[in-house]
Amino acid sequence: MSSRFSTLGAAGKAALVRRLLAAKEISGLSFDAIAARTSTTNLYAAQIFHGQAQATPRMAAALHETVPGISSDDLEQLQRSPVRTSDAHLASDPTVYRFQEAVNLYAASLKAVINEKCGDGIMSAIDMYSRVDVVKGVHGEDRVVVTLSGKFLPHIEQLEHLDTSKGVTPATTTLPSKSK
Known part of the structure; x- marks a missing residue:
């Protein structure tokens, strides 16, 4: 390759x-x-x-x-890393539009429940398992089940002594001593 x-x-x-x-x-x-x-x-x-x-x-x-x-x-x-883009024309497809509508409609509640159960953070879309299934509803109708199982990624407190962006690894960094 x-x-x-x-x-x-x-x-x-x-x-x-x-x-x-x-x-x-x-x-x-x-x-x-x-x-x-x-x-x-x-x-x-x-x-x-x-x-x-x-x-x-x-x-x-x-x-x-x-x-x-x-x-x-x-x-x-x-096998090459794809360029992941969305197609603007796809947004007008009724199925795609309904997914966007569902996320927009439930977004605040989804975020609130995720944060309540897991803390301050997000659900990963990179480390996610997803699948589509069909089940029968109580009236015998087909119901679509979309499962998104994403890893929880907590937001972190950005502590100075753990900041590796300065080229100093946490293993070699010592905490400042506190004066009494």
Whole structure:
């Protein structure tokens, strides 16, 4: 591999995604089936096919076996750090819009409950497991369950003696002595 980072522009990324989704379509496999065969979650499998996640060598090998229509060049490209961007046109899609609406509607309450249970901090979107499932509701209707399981990242008190940005590691730093 010549570079660890993707050098694809927007058009190159769009072409890659089209090729990946075409290979998926030809395979006849759903994201659930690909996830089961690659030992990932269904949402992670979808992220790979949409160029939103970097494939590990293990994942690339599993994809090669699971969806043989993906070219070697595309498998190599998938192992580079992707440029994660959002598509402005996607925001007008009704499903995407409803997700944005739900987050906006519940944001203050979600933050309050997270902070009440965990303290001052945030839920990581980087260290996150996510999946989509369907369950039956009490009236027999299909209900979509979206699980976002993100690592909690506490905000820290920025103490001077622990500040490594000055080139001094905490192991060699001593606390100032307090006068009595």
